[in-house]
Amino acid sequence: MSKGSSIWTLAIHGGAGTIPHEEMTGEKKDAYLNGLRAALDAGRGILASGGTALDAVCAAVVSMEDSPLFNAGKGSVYTFDGTHEMDASVMNGIDRHAGAVAGISGVKNPILLSRAVMEKSDHVFLSGKGAEEFARSQGIVFESEEYFHDPVRFEQWRSVAGTNSYMLDHSQTKKFSTVGAVARDKHGHLASATSTGGMTNKRFGRIGDTPVIASGTWADNNTCAVSCTGHGEYFLRWVVAYDVACLMEYKGLSLEEACKTVVQNKLRPNGGEGGLIAVDPLGNIALEFNSDGMYRGSCSDRSEPSVLIWRD
Numbered sequence: 240m241s242k243g244s245s246i247w248t249l250a251i252h253g254g255a256g257t258i259p260h261e262e263m264t265g266e267k268k269d270a271y272l273n274g275l276r277a278a279l280d281a282g283r284g285i286l287a288s289g290g291t292a293l294d295a296v297c298a299a300v301v302s303m304e305d306s307p308l309f310n311a312g313k314g315s316v317y318t319f320d321g322t323h324e325m326d327a328s329v330m331n332g333i334d335r336h337a338g339a340v341a342g343i344s345g346v347k348n349p350i351l352l353s354r355a356v357m358e359k360s361d362h363v364f365l366s367g368k369g370a371e372e373f374a375r376s377q378g379i380v381f382e383s384e385e386y387f388h389d390p391v392r393f394e395q396w397r398s399v400a401g402t403n404s405y406m407l408d409h410s411q412t413k414k415f416s417t418v419g420a421v422a423r424d425k426h427g428h429l430a431s432a433t434s435t436g437g438m439t440n441k442r443f444g445r446i447g448d449t450p451v452i453a454s455g456t457w458a459d460n461n462t463c464a465v466s467c468t469g470h471g472e473y474f475l476r477w478v479v480a481y482d483v484a485c486l487m488e489y490k491g492l493s494l495e496e497a498c499k500t501v502v503q504n505k506l507r508p509n510g511g512e513g514g515l516i517a518v519d520p521l522g523n524i525a526l527e528f529n530s531d532g533m534y535r536g537s538c539s540d541r542s543e544p545s546v547l548i549w550r551d
């Protein structure tokens with residue numbers, strides 16, 4: 240398969256973690272799988288009709304940010320102070336242009352704000368109030384606190400509110416439900432996007448790997464596009480997304496070998512639970528995780544959409 244062919248590929252994740260079968264009712268499972276299918280559909284239409292990888296990953300992530308099921312946008316978890324602070328980043332493999340935001344509140348779709356940072360500012364990474372001010376100047380849509388209120392997330396937070404413990408989303412089940420997408424378009428370009436509400440009860444302005452280019456998100460047409468999910472502190476320290484690209488570029492590993500090496504041989508022995516999704520310029524896909532499950536899906540010009548939670 241040559242790089243210039245009209246192949247396209249899309250992969251998405253809705254978070255990795257320990258997701259016990261016994262806690263997953265049929266109804267819940269269907270809701271998650273439908274949420275993943277909707278995100279795939281949003282990106283797939285764009286890629287199939289010759290649109291860009293960048294548009295496709297943003298559309299897939301917006302779809303999951305708009306769902307209360309995933310810990311991003313509308314479904315973001317509560318902070319120590321009972322608020323929502325979201326992180327997101329996007330990267331274009333054509334030229335390594337990137338945009339990221341951290342610790343923002345009220346923005347309906349943090350991924351669109353990341354994209355605005357990439358395309359409409361001279362910067363890569365904006366945070367907090369400044370990022371919100373920039374968002375307003377760009378006509379980015381804001382929502383009220385009520386929009387972000389979710390009774391399930393609120394109860395999760397209340398069970399630890401006022402304590403120093405933080406939770407990785409549904410922590411009893413250790414699920415990280417950050418969302419992400421990677422794509423290869425018909426023009427041979429790659430892109431990646433990742434978005435999260437972070438950890439329940441997080442405080443002190445904690446920021447994970449999601450908005451950090453090279454740790455949570457990476458895209459370069461010469462190697463791969465990667466989006467991560469998992470215990471952010473480990474993904475930051477292991478510079479996970481860029482490490483996959485480095486193994487390909489400097490050691491000549493295939494996409495699959497590089498993803499396995501980082502997730503299974505580097506992160507896992509050190510306690511870094513989670514996973515990642517990746518595509519390469521040939522349209523290969525890797526969906527690698529060291530947790531019990533990872534909400535994930537993929538499709539391409541050669542394969543129908545498929546969505547999965549566990550290793551089956």
Ligand code: ASP
Nearest residue numbers: 415416417447468469471
């Ligand atoms: N990586 C995210 C963070 O640490 C969490 C997740 O993937 O759900 O903020």
